[in-house]
Amino acid sequence: MSLETHEHHHEPGCGCGCQGDQPNPFEELEPVLDHYAAIPGSLITVLQKAQELYGFLSIELMRYIAIETHTSIAKVYGVATFYTQFRFEPVGKYLIMLCQGTACHVNGSKQVEEAVMDYLNIKEGETTPDGLFTLNNVACLGCCSLSPVMMINDDTYGQLTKDKVTHILAELKETAGNDAIESITQEVTA
Amino acid sequence: MKIIIGAGSCGIAAGAHKVQTAFEAIIAEKGLDLAVEQTGCIGTCYLEPIVDVVNDGGKKITFVNVTTDDTRRIIEDYVLGENELKELQISESDITMIGKQKRIVLRNSGLIDPERIEDYLAVDGYLAAKKCLTEMTSEEIIDTIKVAGLKGRGGAGFPTWFKWDAAKNSPGTTKYMVCNADEGDPGAFMDRSVLESDPHALIEGMLIGAKAIGANEGIIYVRAEYPLAIIRLQNAIDQAREKGFLGDNIFETGFDFDLRIKAGAGAFVCGEETALIASLEGERGMPRLKPPFPAQKGYWNKPTNINNVETFANVPWIFRNGGDAYAALGTAESKGTKVFALTGKIKKGGLVEIPMGLTLHDVIFDIGGGIKQDKAFKAVQMGGPSGGCIPASLLDTQIDYAEITKTGAIMGSGGMVVMDETTCMVDMARFFLDFTCKESCGKCTYCRVGTTRMLEILNRITQGEGSDGDIELLEELCYKIKDGSLCGLGQTAPNPVLTTIKYFRNEYEDHIYHHKCTAKSCKPLLTYTIDAEKCVGCGACKKNCPVDAITGEKKKVHEIDQDICIKCGKCFSVCKFDSVIID
Ligand SMILES: Cc1cc2nc3c(=O)[nH]c(=O)nc-3n(C[C@H](O)[C@H](O)[C@H](O)COP(=O)(O)O)c2cc1C
Ligand code: SF4
Ligand code: SF4
Ligand code: FES
Numbered sequence: 131m132s133l134e135t136h137e138h139h140h141e142p143g144c145g146c147g148c149q150g151d152q153p154n155p156f157e158e159l160e161p162v163l164d165h166y167a168a169i170p171g172s173l174i175t176v177l178q179k180a181q182e183l184y185g186f187l188s189i190e191l192m193r194y195i196a197i198e199t200h201t202s203i204a205k206v207y208g209v210a211t212f213y214t215q216f217r218f219e220p221v222g223k224y225l226i227m228l229c230q231g232t233a234c235h236v237n238g239s240k241q242v243e244e245a246v247m248d249y250l251n252i253k254e255g256e257t258t259p260d261g262l263f264t265l266n267n268v269a270c271l272g273c274c275s276l277s278p279v280m281m282i283n284d285d286t287y288g289q290l291t292k293d294k295v296t297h298i299l300a301e302l303k304e305t306a307g308n309d310a311i312e313s314i315t316q317e318v319t320a
Numbered sequence: 321m322k323i324i325i326g327a328g329s330c331g332i333a334a335g336a337h338k339v340q341t342a343f344e345a346i347i348a349e350k351g352l353d354l355a356v357e358q359t360g361c362i363g364t365c366y367l368e369p370i371v372d373v374v375n376d377g378g379k380k381i382t383f384v385n386v387t388t389d390d391t392r393r394i395i396e397d398y399v400l401g402e403n404e405l406k407e408l409q410i411s412e413s414d415i416t417m418i419g420k421q422k423r424i425v426l427r428n429s430g431l432i433d434p435e436r437i438e439d440y441l442a443v444d445g446y447l448a449a450k451k452c453l454t455e456m457t458s459e460e461i462i463d464t465i466k467v468a469g470l471k472g473r474g475g476a477g478f479p480t481w482f483k484w485d486a487a488k489n490s491p492g493t494t495k496y497m498v499c500n501a502d503e504g505d506p507g508a509f510m511d512r513s514v515l516e517s518d519p520h521a522l523i524e525g526m527l528i529g530a531k532a533i534g535a536n537e538g539i540i541y542v543r544a545e546y547p548l549a550i551i552r553l554q555n556a557i558d559q560a561r562e563k564g565f566l567g568d569n570i571f572e573t574g575f576d577f578d579l580r581i582k583a584g585a586g587a588f589v590c591g592e593e594t595a596l597i598a599s600l601e602g603e604r605g606m607p608r609l610k611p612p613f614p615a616q617k618g619y620w621n622k623p624t625n626i627n628n629v630e631t632f633a634n635v636p637w638i639f640r641n642g643g644d645a646y647a648a649l650g651t652a653e654s655k656g657t658k659v660f661a662l663t664g665k666i667k668k669g670g671l672v673e674i675p676m677g678l679t680l681h682d683v684i685f686d687i688g689g690g691i692k693q694d695k696a697f698k699a700v701q702m703g704g705p706s707g708g709c710i711p712a713s714l715l716d717t718q719i720d721y722a723e724i725t726k727t728g729a730i731m732g733s734g735g736m737v738v739m740d741e742t743t744c745m746v747d748m749a750r751f752f753l754d755f756t757c758k759e760s761c762g763k764c765t766y767c768r769v770g771t772t773r774m775l776e777i778l779n780r781i782t783q784g785e786g787s788d789g790d791i792e793l794l795e796e797l798c799y800k801i802k803d804g805s806l807c808g809l810g811q812t813a814p815n816p817v818l819t820t821i822k823y824f825r826n827e828y829e830d831h832i833y834h835h836k837c838t839a840k841s842c843k844p845l846l847t848y849t850i851d852a853e854k855c856v857g858c859g860a861c862k863k864n865c866p867v868d869a870i871t872g873e874k875k876k877v878h879e880i881d882q883d884i885c886i887k888c889g890k891c892f893s894v895c896k897f898d899s900v901i902i903d
């Protein structure tokens with residue numbers, strides 16, 4: 131991160147968390163803000179890009195967006211909380227989006243959810259203590275003919291059963307474990 | 321010769337990418353001169369991954385449910401050998417199932433590569449737009465749509481020509497053409513399939529509509545859960561712009577039109593027109609009172625026309641084949657075709673497009689192959705959270721806007737969720753109320769608080785704590801919510817409850833008065849016992865019971881203490897000898 135200070139002019143305690151003289155923690159968002167400044171009605175898009183960059187919308191981040199877009203923090207918070215896509219807490223490495231749409235419900239998504247909750251010991255909306263998995267329910271991923279369906283990050287899994295879902299999660303856990311070992315070994319050898 | 325792989329979201333979820341990689345590896349290994357291409361979704365999702373092998377003479381053989389192991393056989397035995405691999409090929413009955421359909425909206429789905437505009441042009445793409453822009457006036461375009469009798473496919477079924485005419489006649493020079501690709505009904509994916517499989521059909525339809533109403537700017541509002549659709553659509557827009565079908569002076573006519581995508585952020589209510597407009601403007605997606613209608617004051621208060629994806633996808637076909645040809649299909653009041661997403665307890669789930677006027681029985685049994693495991697059909701849900709459940713006694717109902725409405729359900733956007741004897745109708749009602757209650761924007765008290773109260777009652781009933789008068793209380797709330805809500809969400813939220821009370825009142829009564837769930841779906845109403853005849857005393861249930869409700873010595877019959885049992889169902893799922901009985 132560069133040592134450039136904030137573009138906007140603030141004093142310590144201005145509310146955006148910048149202290150006026152510190153490096154901007156949200157520097158990567160600047161090009162996005164610049165691009166959309168000229169396009170009215172872009173608040174949702176800006177929030178989506180911000181979430182893409184930082185994984186979730188922290189209060190500091192929303193405050194920063196409010197100041198930069200010359201809107202009130204209440205407006206930003208109001209819009210963000212209206213839409214289920216926005217998250218206000220960090221998510222795990224694997225975001226499980228479990229479909230609870232009609233087709234999936236009829237074909238047993240509740241049992242799948244129970245299996246996930248049992249296996250990971252978390253409830254909907256929670257993240258495992260090791261930061262690996264977050265469980266979110268969603269309404270229809272559009273693959274209803276393969277129901278019950280879930281998406282983990284960018285991959286879709288269909289025709290789930292209790293056994294299948296625990297198997298998938300176990301595999302991901304293992305991959306994550308191997309990745310961690312690999313990165314440690316790399317660090318050690320480097 | 322080339323290999324074409326179905327790569328819609330459903331195909332990919334079923335393993336299309338893995339199959340593609342496997343083919344590419346074998347082709348490289350053998351040094352073959354064989355192209356691997358992709359296409360969208362043909363609609364027979366239960367057969368995915370689907371692979372077409374097309375020889376140089378154009379002969380096509382379709383292999384279904386292809387696994388990575390099958391890929392080597394297809395190359396070695398079929399492509400390089402003489403074996404036709406009949407056992408991997410699509411069956412005759414599946415071909416007849418596709419043959420019973422009438423494909424207008426899905427005319428290119430699963431046949432062309434959605435990422436190549438050349439493929440769309442090769443099937444006469446953009447010719448309809450050219451005709452409309454170069455040879456027809458706005459009035460003539462709208463008239464053709466009127467002759468066709470096209471109604472909006474987003475749910476309400478409002479005549480499309482009427483909306484276009486209103487937007488055209490609205491004063492002002494800045495107008496907008498908006499496509500509603502929010503596809504909020506959970507359990508429906510017709511629009512996703514069009515966006516992923518034939519995005520240019522939507523773009524062409526919007527271009528024609530834009531010319532008709534005089535709009536120079538268009539926006540497609542796509543739901544956030546459809547990442548692949550957004551990528552393919554953006555790609556298609558870029559290609560269309562490059563070819564001059566979007567941008568300035570299209571077909572040298574002086575008409576300008578450009579398009580952009582706006583990704584939704586997950587709110588069912590944003591499918592409602594005025595909420596969608598608020599969302600486009602970056603606000604909370606709260607509906608507002610109509611009038612003024614969007615045709616008068618829409619996006620940034622300018623005249624705006626909003627149509628559904630499927631509505632637009634019909635438009636190019638109508639101009640190539642004539643309004644009369646479209647109107648020749650269907651019933652007196654409902655013209656053309658309708659796409660349905662057939663899901664739930666159905667054997668052959670997927671997308672089907674049929675002429676209006678067929679019966680529900682035709683669709684579910686003749687095309688969809690009937691109920692999984694040949695269980696008894698109980699009901700079909702149409703219209704999602706705004707619709708209702710249609711029982712077996714009304715299976716002869718025609719697919720027609722008015723006929724479906726008579727049942728208490730609605731045509732809706734095309735979700736058709738089939739339910740069998742194991743689906744509890746009270747639980748279905750609870751499921752939809754849970755959905756609408758969460759999705760209510762909160763503006764109207766009846767919608768916000770009313771749905772919450774209804775959900776509480778339904779929760780009680782499905783937990784075995786229902787009481788006398790609950791059904792009547794539900795009905796009263798239903799009518800109050802219908803009257804006291806501003807937008808379609810609240811006005812239709814009671815429909816799933818009203819239709820299930822109307823057709824399955826006995827199930828409500830069983831839950832309330834007899835503490836019984838005949839579908840054996842509401843867990844708190846079930847009792848778990850062990851069949852002494854069958855129990856071998858393996859002890860699996862005892863080990864897995866979370867509350868130690870099971871007693872019994874090894875190799876002796878086990879028993880469940882009903883006072884301790886919390887009805888979690890663990891013992892049932894772990895018993896390998898089917899000795900746990902649910903009642
Ligand atoms: C709560 C609610 C949700 C809706 N969701 C959708 C939707 O997801 N997709 C859609 O096309 N129409 C939806 N509609 C209907 C639209 O408001 C509108 O009628 C439709 O987009 C108009 O297009 P059409 O005339 O082509 O059908 C919804 C309506 C309501 C009240
Ligand atoms: S009916 Fe419900 S969703 Fe519609 S405006 Fe009122 S509160 Fe909002
Ligand atoms: S249903 Fe659950 S609580 Fe009851 S006996 Fe079986 S395992 Fe134990
Ligand atoms: S209902 Fe689960 S994918 Fe549609």
